[in-house]
Amino acid sequence: xxxxxxxxxxxxxxxxxxxxxxxxxxxxxxxxxxxxxxxxxxxxxxxxxxxxxxxxxxxxxxxxxxxxxxxxxxxxxxxxxxxxxxxxxxxxxxxxxxxxxxxxxxxxxxxxxxxxxxxxxxxxxxxxxxxxxxxxxxxxxxxxxxxxxxxxxxxxxxxxxxxxxxxxxxxxxxxxxxxxxxxxxxxxxxxxxxxxxxxxxxxxxxxxxxxxxxxxxxxxxxxxxxxxxxxxxxxxxxxxxxxxxxxxxxxxxxxxxxx
Amino acid sequence: xxxxxxxxxxxxxxxxxxxxxxxxxxxxxxxxxxxxxxxxxxxxxxxxxxxxxxxxxxxxxxxxxxxxxxxxxxxxxxxxxxxxxxxxxxxxxxxxxxxxxxxxxxxxxxxxxxxxxxxxxxxxxxxxxxxxxxxxxxxxxxxxxxxxxxxxxxxxxxx
Numbered sequence: 001x002x003x004x005x006x007x008x009x010x011x012x013x014x015x016x017x018x019x020x021x022x023x024x025x026x027x028x029x030x031x032x033x034x035x036x037x038x039x040x041x042x043x044x045x046x047x048x049x050x051x052x053x054x055x056x057x058x059x060x061x062x063x064x065x066x067x068x069x070x071x072x073x074x075x076x077x078x079x080x081x082x083x084x085x086x087x088x089x090x091x092x093x094x095x096x097x098x099x100x101x102x103x104x105x106x107x108x109x110x111x112x113x114x115x116x117x118x119x120x121x122x123x124x125x126x127x128x129x130x131x132x133x134x135x136x137x138x139x140x141x142x143x144x145x146x147x148x149x150x151x152x153x154x155x156x157x158x159x160x161x162x163x164x165x166x167x168x169x170x171x172x173x174x175x176x177x178x179x180x181x182x183x184x185x186x187x188x189x190x191x192x193x194x195x196x197x198x199x200x201x202x203x204x205x206x207x208x209x210x211x212x213x214x215x216x217x218x219x220x221x222x223x224x225x226x227x228x229x230x231x232x233x234x235x236x237x238x239x240x241x242x243x244x245x246x247x248x249x250x251x252x253x254x255x256x257x258x259x
Numbered sequence: 260x261x262x263x264x265x266x267x268x269x270x271x272x273x274x275x276x277x278x279x280x281x282x283x284x285x286x287x288x289x290x291x292x293x294x295x296x297x298x299x300x301x302x303x304x305x306x307x308x309x310x311x312x313x314x315x316x317x318x319x320x321x322x323x324x325x326x327x328x329x330x331x332x333x334x335x336x337x338x339x340x341x342x343x344x345x346x347x348x349x350x351x352x353x354x355x356x357x358x359x360x361x362x363x364x365x366x367x368x369x370x371x372x373x374x375x376x377x378x379x380x381x382x383x384x385x386x387x388x389x390x391x392x393x394x395x396x397x398x399x400x401x402x403x404x405x406x407x408x409x410x411x412x413x414x415x416x417x418x
Binding site: 040043044046047050051054090094152154155156158159161162163165184187188191192193196197201 | 261263266267269270272273274276277278279280281283284285287288289315
């Protein structure tokens with residue numbers, strides 16, 4: 001009996017959290033039109049989640065592109081197909097690695113910071129204080145952070161892919177001696193704007209929504225103690241990473257489905 | 260605390276860099292500029308076998324790409340494949356007796372359609388059909404033909 005009770009409690013609590021998170025998302029989105037009048041709040045948050053994440057994204061993108069160049073060359077040269085290196089690097093980055101690795105880094109760098117900030121605001125009763133002053137903390141604190149995350153993610157992913165291609169070019173053309181013309185022309189012939197680039201952008205938008213949603217919800221829902229905030233931050237990183245990888249599989253399957 | 264002005268400048272730089280990166284992906288990495296066939300007109304051709312020809316495969320004349328394959332479907336009336344090509348409107352002086360053959364670039368490369376202009380007075384227009392076609396080479400059939408030739412040859416010599 002005890003086992004069934006524990007299992008039931010886990011399921012009921014989990015479902016309750018999912019339901020709360022969905023209602024919370026609705027509240028955030030429906031309250032965000034107010035921000036049109038105070039757009040500076042969003043800009044401030046784009047600075048915090050976007051600009052400050054830029055360095056890690058650019059450095060990782062460059063190195064991921066360079067590693068792809070090295071690894072790809074080693075495999076392709078066995079089949080005498082090293083001219084396709086540009087295509088391999090560009091497709092891997094634009095379709096998969098750009099959105100996914102950016103989302104994972106974004107969850108670790110920006111998502112955890114959002115959760116910790118909001119959780120600490122709750123623990124120190126700043127959110128309750130706002131409510132006392134008839135300021136809605138969801139529209140004043142949560143919505144700008146959520147919107148900034150959603151807006152910053154696709155831009156970061158695009159920069160990651162672009163600088164990754166540059167990294168691949170540096171290694172492939174500069175170091176390994178792949179012909180520069182073949183590198184770019186094979187890439188341009190093989191990468192389709194709609195099927196590859198647009199689908200990558202769609203992925204990064206979805207990841208942006210999911211990671212920002214999890215981050216602000218975990219912060220808002222945190223137990224208002226030091227331990228609670230630390231656990232919430234932890235959960236943000238774990239849940240967002242799992243959600244990103246799971247959703248990536250589902251979206252890839254749907255996007256490649258008709259091929 | 261960082262000032263409002265520099266926050267705005269940084270965010271502006273960030274958004275601009277993001278949009279530039281998207282543009283680089285679209286135009287430099289992808290083929291958004293090359294994909295468009297301007298003022299295209301469509302001609303169709305029937306092949307007994309299209310091999311691994313795909314939608315968006317190039318259509319060339321003398322090795323220069325002048326269009327792309329727009330549509331491939333099976334025509335149950337003639338038991339053949341119907342290929343619709345979208346050709347660039349700038350090249351509208353192809354004679355009506357132009358022939359189309361499906362070729363392979365390199366030994367194992369992708370397949371494309373090569374058009375060979377004929378000598379007729381009239382030109383292909385929107386909706387015209389190319390009547391002279393040569394199907395794709397299927398490797399198995401080719402090997403089969405070579406094998407029969409090799410087997411037949413010694414037999415001929417003995418006579």
